[in-house]
Amino acid sequence: xxxxxxxxTRIVQRVNINLREFDFDVALYIKGxxxxxxxxxxxxxxxxxxxxxxxxxxxxxxxxxxxxxxKCRTTNAIxxxxxxxxxxxxxxxxxxxxxxxxxxxxxxxxxRIEDSFLVKTLVHNFSHDPESPERFTISNTVxxxxxxxxxxxxxxxxxxxxxxxxxxxxxxxVIGPYSYIQAGEINHFHINTGTIWVRSAGHFNFLYxxxxxxxRPYISFEPGKQPQGIFIDFxxxxxxxFEKIFATVNRQTPVxxxxxxxxxxxxxxxxxxxxxxxVLVAQRSFLQNSHLGKGSNAQENCFIxxxxxxxxxxxxxxxxxxxxxxxxxxxxxxxxxxxxxxxRLKIGENSIIMPHTIIDSSTPxxxxxxxxxxxxxxxxxxxxxxxxxxxxxxxxxxxxSRGNLIFEGSGxxxxxxxxxxxxxxxxxxxxxxxxxxxxxxxQKNQHISFNIIQPYSEGKKKGLYPTIVIKP
Amino acid sequence: xxxxxxxxTRIVQRVNINLREFDFDVALYIKGxxxxxxxxxxxxxxxxxxxxxxxxxxxxxxxxxxxxxxKCRTTNAIxxxxxxxxxxxxxxxxxxxxxxxxxxxxxxxxxRIEDSFLVKTLVHNFSHDPESPERFTISNTVxxxxxxxxxxxxxxxxxxxxxxxxxxxxxxxVIGPYSYIQAGEINHFHINTGTIWVRSAGHFNFLYxxxxxxxRPYISFEPGKQPQGIFIDFxxxxxxxFEKIFATVNRQTPVxxxxxxxxxxxxxxxxxxxxxxxVLVAQRSFLQNSHLGKGSNAQENCFIxxxxxxxxxxxxxxxxxxxxxxxxxxxxxxxxxxxxxxxRLKIGENSIIMPHTIIDSSTPxxxxxxxxxxxxxxxxxxxxxxxxxxxxxxxxxxxxSRGNLIFEGSGxxxxxxxxxxxxxxxxxxxxxxxxxxxxxxxQKNQHISFNIIQPYSEGKKKGLYPTIVIKP
Numbered sequence: 001x002x003x004x005x006x007x008x009t010r011i012v013q014r015v016n017i018n019l020r021e022f023d024f025d026v027a028l029y030i031k032g033x034x035x036x037x038x039x040x041x042x043x044x045x046x047x048x049x050x051x052x053x054x055x056x057x058x059x060x061x062x063x064x065x066x067x068x069x070x071k072c073r074t075t076n077a078i079x080x081x082x083x084x085x086x087x088x089x090x091x092x093x094x095x096x097x098x099x100x101x102x103x104x105x106x107x108x109x110x111x112r113i114e115d116s117f118l119v120k121t122l123v124h125n126f127s128h129d130p131e132s133p134e135r136f137t138i139s140n141t142v143x144x145x146x147x148x149x150x151x152x153x154x155x156x157x158x159x160x161x162x163x164x165x166x167x168x169x170x171x172x173x174v175i176g177p178y179s180y181i182q183a184g185e186i187n188h189f190h191i192n193t194g195t196i197w198v199r200s201a202g203h204f205n206f207l208y209x210x211x212x213x214x215x216r217p218y219i220s221f222e223p224g225k226q227p228q229g230i231f232i233d234f235x236x237x238x239x240x241x242f243e244k245i246f247a248t249v250n251r252q253t254p255v256x257x258x259x260x261x262x263x264x265x266x267x268x269x270x271x272x273x274x275x276x277x278x279v280l281v282a283q284r285s286f287l288q289n290s291h292l293g294k295g296s297n298a299q300e301n302c303f304i305x306x307x308x309x310x311x312x313x314x315x316x317x318x319x320x321x322x323x324x325x326x327x328x329x330x331x332x333x334x335x336x337x338x339x340x341x342x343x344r345l346k347i348g349e350n351s352i353i354m355p356h357t358i359i360d361s362s363t364p365x366x367x368x369x370x371x372x373x374x375x376x377x378x379x380x381x382x383x384x385x386x387x388x389x390x391x392x393x394x395x396x397x398x399x400x401s402r403g404n405l406i407f408e409g410s411g412x413x414x415x416x417x418x419x420x421x422x423x424x425x426x427x428x429x430x431x432x433x434x435x436x437x438x439x440x441x442x443q444k445n446q447h448i449s450f451n452i453i454q455p456y457s458e459g460k461k462k463g464l465y466p467t468i469v470i471k472p
Numbered sequence: 473x474x475x476x477x478x479x480x481t482r483i484v485q486r487v488n489i490n491l492r493e494f495d496f497d498v499a500l501y502i503k504g505x506x507x508x509x510x511x512x513x514x515x516x517x518x519x520x521x522x523x524x525x526x527x528x529x530x531x532x533x534x535x536x537x538x539x540x541x542x543k544c545r546t547t548n549a550i551x552x553x554x555x556x557x558x559x560x561x562x563x564x565x566x567x568x569x570x571x572x573x574x575x576x577x578x579x580x581x582x583x584r585i586e587d588s589f590l591v592k593t594l595v596h597n598f599s600h601d602p603e604s605p606e607r608f609t610i611s612n613t614v615x616x617x618x619x620x621x622x623x624x625x626x627x628x629x630x631x632x633x634x635x636x637x638x639x640x641x642x643x644x645x646v647i648g649p650y651s652y653i654q655a656g657e658i659n660h661f662h663i664n665t666g667t668i669w670v671r672s673a674g675h676f677n678f679l680y681x682x683x684x685x686x687x688r689p690y691i692s693f694e695p696g697k698q699p700q701g702i703f704i705d706f707x708x709x710x711x712x713x714f715e716k717i718f719a720t721v722n723r724q725t726p727v728x729x730x731x732x733x734x735x736x737x738x739x740x741x742x743x744x745x746x747x748x749x750x751v752l753v754a755q756r757s758f759l760q761n762s763h764l765g766k767g768s769n770a771q772e773n774c775f776i777x778x779x780x781x782x783x784x785x786x787x788x789x790x791x792x793x794x795x796x797x798x799x800x801x802x803x804x805x806x807x808x809x810x811x812x813x814x815x816r817l818k819i820g821e822n823s824i825i826m827p828h829t830i831i832d833s834s835t836p837x838x839x840x841x842x843x844x845x846x847x848x849x850x851x852x853x854x855x856x857x858x859x860x861x862x863x864x865x866x867x868x869x870x871x872x873s874r875g876n877l878i879f880e881g882s883g884x885x886x887x888x889x890x891x892x893x894x895x896x897x898x899x900x901x902x903x904x905x906x907x908x909x910x911x912x913x914x915q916k917n918q919h920i921s922f923n924i925i926q927p928y929s930e931g932k933k934k935g936l937y938p939t940i941v942i943k944p
Contacts, residue, residue, distance in 0.1 A: 041722075043721060048927070048937075049930070050933055050934075051931070054938050247721060248719055248720055248721065249718070249719055249720065249721055249924060250513075250515075446930075447929045447931075449926035449928065449929050450926065451923070451924055451925045451926055452721060452923055452924035452925075454520060454921035454922065454923055455520070455921060456520055456521065456522050456921065457919045457920065457921045458522055458523070458918075458919035459522030459523070459919075460522065461944075462522075465520075466520050466942050467941075467942065467943040468942055469939075469940070469943075470938050470941070471941075472938055472939065
């Protein structure tokens with residue numbers, strides 16, 4: 001057993017110990033999930049930029065294909081093609097205001113990943129937990145393909161493919177494929193496949209569960225097999241374009257990009273794509289034959305194909321748009337899959353497409369302005385059970401039920417929370433930059449360098465990276 | 473003035489202070505020598521391998537295009553396309569035997585480069601100086617294109633293009649273009665262009681000076697201009713092939729390489745080239761339409777074009793062979809330029825081509841076996857003044873003079889010293905590996921990974937690299 005195999009064995013044991021109450025064996029799920037040949041040969045990256053914190057310490061880890069930004073520590077971790085974005089970490093000297101507390105920070109916040117195996121996982125701050133304001137830790141955890149760990153300290157857990165944990169502290173949980181959890185803190189839960197849960201204690205509770213048979217064609221995950229379904233097939237179809245851009249050290253910008261916008265060097269951009277002012281195109285996003293209007297963003301792992309974004313649109317991590325026209329200020333949440341199959345999907349302004357929504361229609365669909373949309377929609381009739389006008393929702397005080405959705409609490413609070421968050425996302429990304437004020441990622445990510453790291457290719461440490469320490 | 477400009481200004485001042493007795497202004501020579509655009513954009517490399525020491529610390533430096541191996545520190549340095557090879561550094565716990573002393577080493581030897589500007593310079597150990605057994609320092613120094621600093625601690629000096637300082641401690645010296653110095657220790661010397669000096673105190677002294685007008689077409693260097701001449705034109709003609717291989721992160725091996733040989737990923741290999749057992753092909757070497765016989769080596773910055781190497785040949789750093797047939801065990805020293813212009817140069821077995829020899833003939837030349845050859849040779853008649861049979865030289869006890877050469881002392885000691893050294897080089901490179909014993913660089917350099925580093929591309933630190941610390 002070489003060093004990398006020992007490390008994987010150690011991680012599996014630690015996760016299983018944490019999950020022993022569920023009699024859960026993570027080894028069954030991850031056996032063969034990633035080939036050792038891939039772990040030993042794919043190179044990783046870290047960002048050098050004067051506008052971001054630069055503070056990395058990688059030790060006894062495999063970082064194949066992973067991307068690091070900000071302040072990150074990894075110890076005894078295997079991070080395969082993951083994306084660890086620390087560009088919104090809290091700064092030393094600032095005051096973190098949360099839940100009525102004002103917490104002064106005495107050092108820069110950092111992301112720590114220990115004793116964990118993350119596969120194609122996006123780790124993003126801003127982390128929310130007032131109990132650990134200076135450290136965002138992921139430990140004793142396995143996450144699988146296209147998981148988003150979004151501002152969510154996670155310990156002792158197993159996250160299935162296309163899971164998102166969002167602003168939620170996760171402790172000793174198993175979370176099934178395609179579930180989205182935004183619940184503050186969860187402990188010792190085994191959450192079923194396709195659960196969409198948004199909770200704000202004392203204010204509202206949004207709980208939807210995808211129909212099993214409806215979700216299965218899109219994503220399924222069984223022990224001993226790779227994740228399967230339309231999501232995976234779709235991504236695999238487009239992989240070759242990414243291979244090309246990762247094979248060269250530097251490359252020419254493929255399209256004209258305004259001074260106020262940024263196009264990451266590791267994004268795929270195919271003709272005919274246009275990028276307007278204040279747009280952010282993140283690494284590992286895929287654009288083809290689309291227009292990104294002013295202040296829009298294309299976040300990591302998103303695909304925007306044959307689509308138009310009128311402006312101030314959020315395409316969150318892992319969202320996919322194929323044949324979609326978004327009017328202004330439409331928000332499309334994490335890992336959503338919106339596809340017009342030989343037809344157009346039109347979504348009216350200010351609409352909120354909930355994270356983990358599937359709209360996959362072979363007849364044209366027009367979603368009215370100011371709608372909230374969730375769950376599985378394969379045609380017009382599904383909109384009756386899976387959408388509601390925002391104005392109607394705002395008037396709800398004690399809950400309602402519709403299709404597979406149970407909503408409790410204040411609709412007004414729910415809508416306000418989402419709208420605040422969308423505004424924060426657009427602001428952080430620089431959508432409102434006016435040449436003087438409002439700089440965000442779109443303006444700050446223009447001049448970054450990428451350093452490339454590779455593991456030992458021989459010997460006991462084969463596949464492990466050396467100890468790497470980077471400071472300004 | 474940004475950080476990189478400030479750093480260059482600082483280095484220039486420090487060199488000038490050291491060279492003030494010569495009223496020497498290094499600024500006149502290096503103004504515009506390397507464009508800031510190059511320093512700001514070209515990426516550097518360091519080697520990760522289980523068979524080499526891995527211990528790097530780079531701080532407040534520019535490392536554009538440079539390559540690091542072993543244990544290296546850089547502080548306040550600009551290293552442009554340099555090659556810092558620390559794979560023969562002395563190890564902790566070993567005993568360094570030199571000049572009758574046996575020196576136990578309490579830590580790994582390291583290369584330190586401080587307050588220096590090195591351009592396309594090869595820095596190589598084994599360093600020789602018993603006064604600093606654990607530290608090989610280059611400080612307050614400027615070196616220019618294709619200089620070799622070979623096991624030579626250097627302080628307060630300026631080295632012109634194609635200079636080699638070899639196993640010599642250099643202090644407060646100016647060394648003119650294409651000079652080769654192997655003299656143990658030199659202090660406060662201003663050495664003229666084209667001086668070939670090999671001294672072993674109490675044993676021998678070899679001193680040759682190139683004719684000025686004869687050397688000028690090959691290399692000249694004047695204040696305010698780039699180095700010029702046939703050497704530079706030749707290298708520039710072949711640059712495009714290197715650009716291609718540096719543009720990709722990894723590449724396929726272009727030819728079959730035996731298990732006992734190694735071909736560096738950053739070497740150019742063009743058809744039809746064949747590589748035999750125990751061959752070492754180093755980074756930045758250029759092979760075209762040539763055969764490298766068993767146990768041969770192609771060291772950094774060498775070119776081997778339309779040539780055959782019968783076996784156990786050394787092509788030292790920067791040597792160039794064009795239309796040359798080397799019989800077995802021929803040694804070609806640093807920065808030599810051997811060209812048959814539409815004809816063949818044949819060199820008989822065991823011959824020693826001194827470092828910095830130019831053989832550039834438009835009529836066929838046959839150099840007999842067991843010859844020593846030096847200086848400038850443009851046709852058969854020059855061999856009369858610029859070569860001697862080794863057997864004849866071995867019988868000389870008190871010196872001789874021939875052409876521009878003055879030789880003092882024991883010819884036998886001189887030949888023995890060279891032959892010992894050649895044997896050491898072949899042995900260190902693994903030329904004699906028999907499948908069990910005799911592993912050298914050819915066997916150890918097969919499975920190395922290259923990590924890529926880039927500087928800040930914006931802000932006050934534009935062009936400077938972050939602080940980088942790498943340990944096993």
